[in-house]
Amino acid sequence: MRNLKKYQGVLPAFYACYDDNGEISAARVRELVRYFIAKGVKGIYVNGSSGECIYQSVQDRKTVIEAVMAEAKGKLTVINHVACNNTKDSMELAAHSQALEVDAIAAIPPIYFKLPEAAIATYWNSISSAAPDTDFIIYNIPQLAGVALTNNLYAVMRKNPRVIGVKNSSMAVQDIQMFNLAGGENYIVFNGPDEQYLGGRVMGAKAGIGGTYAVMPELFLQLEKCIEEQNLTTAAKIQYAINDIIYKMVSGKSNMYAVAKEILRINAGINIGSVREPLTALLPEEKYIAEEAAEMINCAVTKYVKEN
Numbered sequence: 001m002r003n004l005k006k007y008q009g010v011l012p013a014f015y016a017c018y019d020d021n022g023e024i025s026a027a028r029v030r031e032l033v034r035y036f037i038a039k040g041v042k043g044i045y046v047n048g049s050s051g052e053c054i055y056q057s058v059q060d061r062k063t064v065i066e067a068v069m070a071e072a073k074g075k076l077t078v079i080n081h082v083a084c085n086n087t088k089d090s091m092e093l094a095a096h097s098q099a100l101e102v103d104a105i106a107a108i109p110p111i112y113f114k115l116p117e118a119a120i121a122t123y124w125n126s127i128s129s130a131a132p133d134t135d136f137i138i139y140n141i142p143q144l145a146g147v148a149l150t151n152n153l154y155a156v157m158r159k160n161p162r163v164i165g166v167k168n169s170s171m172a173v174q175d176i177q178m179f180n181l182a183g184g185e186n187y188i189v190f191n192g193p194d195e196q197y198l199g200g201r202v203m204g205a206k207a208g209i210g211g212t213y214a215v216m217p218e219l220f221l222q223l224e225k226c227i228e229e230q231n232l233t234t235a236a237k238i239q240y241a242i243n244d245i246i247y248k249m250v251s252g253k254s255n256m257y258a259v260a261k262e263i264l265r266i267n268a269g270i271n272i273g274s275v276r277e278p279l280t281a282l283l284p285e286e287k288y289i290a291e292e293a294a295e296m297i298n299c300a301v302t303k304y305v306k307e308n
């Protein structure tokens with residue numbers, strides 16, 4: 001039986017950290033890692049959607065994970081998403097990740113061309129073969145990738161001993177049940193949608209990876225604690241509060257990650273720049289959205305974390 005304990009808990013998705021010219025800043029990456037260590041999260045998910053991965057060059061992504069590992073090694077579980085939509089670059093990043101001793105690599109399926117499942121399996125297995133001593137996590141995010149992980153494809157992938165589970169970002173919580181039943185105890189399913197962390201955990205996810213945890217890690221850690229203690233009434237209240245905050249974050253035209261980065265500036269004093277085009281930066285007339293969300297987070301932390 002595999003020991004998957006290091007993956008269990010709250011794992012924020014790591015944001016792209018830019019300097020004032022919009023280039024990756026290693027120093028700002030390191031600052032954000034230190035913030036997560038101080039917050040007490042289990043680990044981080046680097047270079048995923050929240051890391052704006054598809055807008056980063058191979059070198060950008062290497063710079064990010066190198067800076068992450070310089071701070072995080074031995075302190076956080078680190079999962080690096082390495083898929084680049086072509087096998088060659090993805091394998092290069094996989095090998096680079098293994099050399100840096102990340103805990104696991106992850107990959108979305110190839111997007112744009114509609115490939116048969118056998119080609120998707122070959123893509124993932126080729127990537128995994130470039131990191132032969134590193135755990136591999138399948139990233140299922142059909143609403144963005146345009147391809148869904150099926151039970152059949154998952155069964156094929158489990159023949160690869162490096163595959164340890166699925167980060168499931170599809171919106172249906174029963175998908176978590178499906179992957180959990182298929183893999184059993186030797187595999188792990190990560191909840192994707194932050195809005196249903198509670199639902200995902202109840203349906204069998206043992207952990208969560210999410211794009212909004214970074215702005216409110218205390219709330220997700222408290223939610224996780226309530227779930228572990230089977231205090232589901234309070235857990236539901238915290239989940240509702242989290243969802244109000246997320247709805248606020250996405251209520252305008254600005255990209256959600258741009259809003260999140262502004263919240264980090266307001267609440268944590270951390271400046272990691274904005275988002276890379278074609279994502280929409282925080283519009284000046286929508287700064288209030290970040291300010292209101294930041295305030296909502298502080299109120300919820302006071303109510304559910306500090307007063308408990």
Ligand SMILES: CC(=O)N[C@H](C=O)[C@@H](O)[C@H](O)[C@H](O)CO
Nearest residue numbers: 049169192193194195210211212
């Ligand atoms: C579609 C998408 O990006 N899903 C992310 C990962 O699963 C989530 O963590 C979202 O960022 C989050 O649920 C906010 O909607």
Ligand SMILES: CC(=O)C(=O)O
Nearest residue numbers: 013048049050210211
């Ligand atoms: C979980 C998430 O948002 C990511 O892939 O970065």
